[in-house]
Amino acid sequence: MTQRYKIYLLCTNDTKNFLYISHMNKKTIPDEALFDTDPFMPGLSVDCVTIGFEDNKLKVLVLKWKTLGGLWTLPGGFVFKNEDLNEAAIRVLKERTGIKLPFLEQFHTFGAVNRRDPNEIDGFIKNLESFGIEGELMNWFSQRFVSAGYVSLIDIQKCNLKTDVFSAEIKWASLEELPDLILDHNHIVKTALDYIKNLLQYLPVGITLLPEKFTMKELQYLYEAILQKKLDRGNFQRKMLKLDIFNRHEKMMEGKANKAPYLYSIDKERYEKLLANGYGFSS
Amino acid sequence: MTQRYKIYLLCTNDTKNFLYISHMNKKTIPDEALFDTDPFMPGLSVDCVTIGFEDNKLKVLVLKWKTLGGLWTLPGGFVFKNEDLNEAAIRVLKERTGIKLPFLEQFHTFGAVNRRDPNEIDGFIKNLESFGIEGELMNWFSQRFVSAGYVSLIDIQKCNLKTDVFSAEIKWASLEELPDLILDHNHIVKTALDYIKNLLQYLPVGITLLPEKFTMKELQYLYEAILQKKLDRGNFQRKMLKLDIFNRHEKMMEGKANKAPYLYSIDKERYEKLLANGYGFSS
DNA sequence: TCAAAAGTGTTATCTGTACACCCATGT
DNA sequence: ACATGGGTGTACAGATAACACTTTTGA
Incomplete structure (x- = not known):
């Protein structure tokens, strides 16, 4: 039942999970570091x-x-x-x-x-x-x-x-x-x-790619990167907000020469709920 | 490298693919039928x-x-x-x-x-x-x-x-x-x-489940079976026909006390094309 | 002639799309 | 003050949903 191939593993401090292939002659590897492929x-x-x-x-x-x-x-x-x-x-x-x-x-x-x-x-x-x-x-x-x-x-x-x-x-x-x-x-x-x-067509997955707080524009760029197409700014914003999974925070004020956008974060609970549901076939 | 477990296979006429586990004593299995698990x-x-x-x-x-x-x-x-x-x-x-x-x-x-x-x-x-x-x-x-x-x-x-x-x-x-x-x-x-x-939410897959020619009602029943919900007859019909992947044939006249429905078949070429495209994220 | 189910029509509502307008902000 | 880009408004096209009307059929 068990395999018989010997293989050389080095037990590092935090993990036993990685095979260690050494340039060293295997004699230089300590005995306790030798395992076979059985696991x-x-x-x-x-x-x-x-x-x-x-x-x-x-x-x-x-x-x-x-x-x-x-x-x-x-x-x-x-x-x-x-x-x-x-x-x-x-x-x-x-x-x-x-x-x-x-x-x-x-x-x-x-x-x-x-x-x-x-x-x-x-x-x-x-x-x-x-x-x-x-x-x-x-x-x-x-x-x-x-x-x-x-x-x-x-x-x-x-x-x-x-x-x-x-x-x-x-x-x-x-x-x-x-x-x-x-x-x-x-x-x-x-x-x-x-x-x-x-x-992404039917689930707002991917939000996890962004840092804790983000602007709608950043989220839009993410969508555009995944979908490989340009999206309309205004429509995107409305569509996302209608999902009702975001919390709006105070403004960001970083030195841009424009109106400071809102920061949003995900409401974990509502997000999970939405993921679980997805969309349905209409009619 | 190779496994060493012996296993007993019977080569049937048309396939060598299935393991044969015999109630017979293995001595009664012809020699040429014996293989190990190597393959x-x-x-x-x-x-x-x-x-x-x-x-x-x-x-x-x-x-x-x-x-x-x-x-x-x-x-x-x-x-x-x-x-x-x-x-x-x-x-x-x-x-x-x-x-x-x-x-x-x-x-x-x-x-x-x-x-x-x-x-x-x-x-x-x-x-x-x-x-x-x-x-x-x-x-x-x-x-x-x-x-x-x-x-x-x-x-x-x-x-x-x-x-x-x-x-x-x-x-x-x-x-x-x-x-x-x-x-x-x-x-x-x-x-x-x-x-x-x-x-099925975004591809009309499943049409292959039906026989060559079928009525819209049959297709609807199929959708209902997969989606586990009732659909509106009229809307379903329109929606499907708009996909433009069907050929309409002469009527069926089987002894039902109602108007004879059209029979449809799939236009393979247009169907494949639709499958390849799917839907997209809007806006 | 009549019940059943097909085919099609109607309409209100919702969604998608395009684009416009105004507002806040740093230079 | 002004260029930049955020937030929101609007209007049209198309899709969806609910349901009504008419037609065809075998019993």
Whole structure:
């Protein structure tokens, strides 16, 4: 029943969740840091499309590997055998951003055999070799993975980004300058954006992307970024306010040469209620 | 890399896809019918929520196991290592209904650790034992599975139902009399129905459930079944016709004591076009 | 001829859309 | 004072909702 592939993990202080692939000879890794792949579901992973909003642009959280090529990936991870799929995604998100699920939703599972472009495999294998990965450990990494995709919408300001042990860098990449990602990760991002775009048609999701207090204009820019189209200012304002999920605050007075706009925040309770209902087919 | 669990498969004439669990002693199974679990992805399955429409009711395709308890399940199967997840679902659907994907869509992946109710496990294991399953084969079946759920909407008339080797019976069960299903299959059905209901808000999906030619009233009943609410006849008719995806035919004259309604069929081309577009956020 | 259900009409109301007007604010 | 952009008003087009009227059909 259990897998027999040995794999080398380093227990860091705050997590046992990340594989540690060392440039060091494995003899230099302390004994208590050695584990095998038993705790993980074979062939199963989660990938998180973590969306933020900054400078009126949508951004996606990406990691750069500690490899020669410096390939980019989505944050992701394996799933413990005693862990719900959702929990795995929540864990990954928590570890990269320090935030626990403001909005986290499974949108699609990617299960094509050729998620990994055949042309890409050689480079991938070479990269793993450069980390000192070999034998059964190599088998683990080069096996076929089916990956569940999760989207979350996050307030960038609240994040405390951390790389994982594979990666040298973690950053918010705007959609225009999204780097080439490994495997089908670019496709995963596109699918996630379509999902959110569709969701926004009938649910005011995405408000979680904004800081605590925001102006209607900022909210409008967010909608425009997700929907990829211009909206009418006046109509947007009315439409949003009619949802009756906002609290209006005192004015902002920042040094702009115009009338100071109101600040709004979300009334959590009414917002949740609205999310639960959605819209209906008319007549 | 490869799994080592032996499993016993019988190659039937038309498929190698189904595990055959024999009451016979395994010595009576011909040698060429013996395989191990190597061809399958461990811990991964697909489940199909196959929806039809008959007597103005939505129906779901279910199978009854050849076990003592006669437990019911959704049609489902394992995924070959060299097979796309989608392909696995298409294959399962094809084998049960004889139909190749009129509409087949992955809607959610079920990955809770306790998909299998702990109280249920004992009975499940006993059932497997009653089939003569033991040892590593038992391990295969009692391992944790993550399952990708697929919905399809099918014209019942076109189906040619076949049981699989596990099952004694296959039938269309109306939602009101849907039996208790194993694992979280009842939950899977509910999730699929919610998904379709949501989809119908902005796409005229589900028309594929009806036979080639149908009346507007029949279409309305279908909508009412999916949306779980009454619709206004006149308004519904206008709304549908305005979609401009139907061809009107000569009348039906069946012996009803009323004005004979028109028959309509779908104009495939315009229908596909509409599906591709959907609706947009207004303003 | 009559009940049933199709097809179509009518109307008030609501929503979407476009754009205008006035007001507050920092330069 | 004035350019900028917020807040709100208005008016038209189209969609929605409720229901009425007429027509066709088999019994």
